[in-house]
Amino acid sequence: MQARPDPSIFPRRGFTARFVQRRTMNASSRFTPYLYVLPLLALLAFVFGYPLVRIFEFSFKMVRGVDGPWIGLRNYELVLSQSLFWESVLHNLQLLLAIPAMIVISLLVSILLYERVAGWKVYRVIVFVPFVLAIPIIAVVMKRMFQFSGPVNEVLRWLGLDFMALDWIGSSDVALWTVMILIIWRESALGIILFLARLLSLDESLIEAARLEGASWWQRVWYIILPQMRGVIEFYAVVSVITMLSAVFAYVYVVGGGRGGPGTSTVVVEFYIFNALIRTSLPGIAAAASVLLFLVSVALIFPLFRARRLANEQEA
Template identity: 80%
Template sequence: MTPSSRLTPYLYVLPLVALLGFVFGYPLLKIFEFSFKMVRGIDGPWIGFRNYQLILGQSLFWDSVLHNLQLLLAIPVMVAISLIVSVLLAERVAGWKLYRIIVFVPFVLAIPIVAVVMKRMFQFSGPVNEMLRWLSLDFMALDWIGSSDVALWTVMILIIWRESALGIILFLARLLSLDESVTEAAKIDGAGWWHRLWHIIIPEMRGVIEFYVVVSVITMLAAVFSYIYIMGGGRGGPGTSTEVVELYIFNALIRSSLPGIAAAASVMLFLVTGVLIFLLFKVRQRAETSP
């Protein structure tokens, strides 16, 4: 094979790579550049790390970070729900194909649509509280959206409900591709449902579970803006109880007209997300290579 023939495949994909580099790479470089400038309009003077110092000195930013970290608590719940539901569906209970469609519907629907519906359901006089009152559970009828104590947890319920649908489909696809002879043999030997789940199914699904965890971490850190914006009325409220880093960036750019601050916060979010993803993949690589 001549050197020119080796380069031929790369030449075919070069235009697409160049296009992707321009569409995604150039804006990323500009964000890094803007984070070191006091931008007014389309440019501004170089101020070094001043934007970062201002952000790190704001309590609002740290509240936003704390809220993102709180949302990470939803990941174990999502994994557990997705795993249990997918295993039940994989056992092909009556109507399992219909149930498979139903559980995936939330993920197909657009986030704003889901958030608007859930916001109406969780209003103080909404269907959720009305049902609780009808069941004589008045003490559980909370101001789910209007109370700063529970607003973030209400958003977390919505995220768990929608994002678990992706996990169910991923896990179910993996389960349907497994060799059923192992689980059948375990049944014959008297292994219970939980024993089969813990000792056979979960080890076989380790790779897809780790992949789902990585996707969920990215979601909780950098893809919850739509949930927060709709449920919080565009303000992250009440007060700043549901303010997350994405909303902090949005407010800095759109409402405060501070592109430099928004760029610096975006860079920090990008770097932290990248580091976490790298660590998660390193852990997975180490687990695969270990005996």
């Protein structure tokens, strides 16, 4: 039997006392959650908000050293009128071409692993290794392999494929594609792991039922597996777009000899910003280019997430 509480502990109170208590509790309970998250908000504002505000501010100044005079939109005019900036933008856009390849490769490999080919657990570890290694390390190794007299061309020449032995990192026509190969190789590892995780959570009875109904491998993939993976594929695509726009600096820096070269053939917007800030002492220009990159990234990413939300709503 449950014990009843001692009435003396909870004395009855009058209406006024209850009203004041409720008002006080309502007011405090309304603000209490905000108080709990306030330190974190303050930290986020300091870590992300303050630099963002400063970058916007710098983009309107001719900064020399740590500050400078206000010059309105002049930095934006200079950036947008410079051919190198547009060349950099074009290179970023070219890198977006890698995303379909990354998705297809990741899907194929992850489905093959899901089919539990012999030794699939070992393969799973091997394909993820590139993603665990630091980009500069694999980029340096790949750079050596792709030198004109390096192992890749040596093998091609040995196979009698001399016409394919290109100057992979020394030719302006080829260097960006070499960077792209490296990016596809490394970034696909993330796709494989994401896709495999999703595959392993699928209801296998559906696939088994399709198999019993006589569906071919391709039909099972196309009609059963892929529709259920739509969400994770979209997520990976969004992450990859962000990567191609604002997280390929390390690849370009190493493969392009620290210069975005040969010539300016591998300069991307991130590298343009780095050069403006570090090598040419133009923080205002770097800030203006950063703001443009930020705005473009936001403009691209929000519609993607919105499309995803609409798709989810339709599915529901």
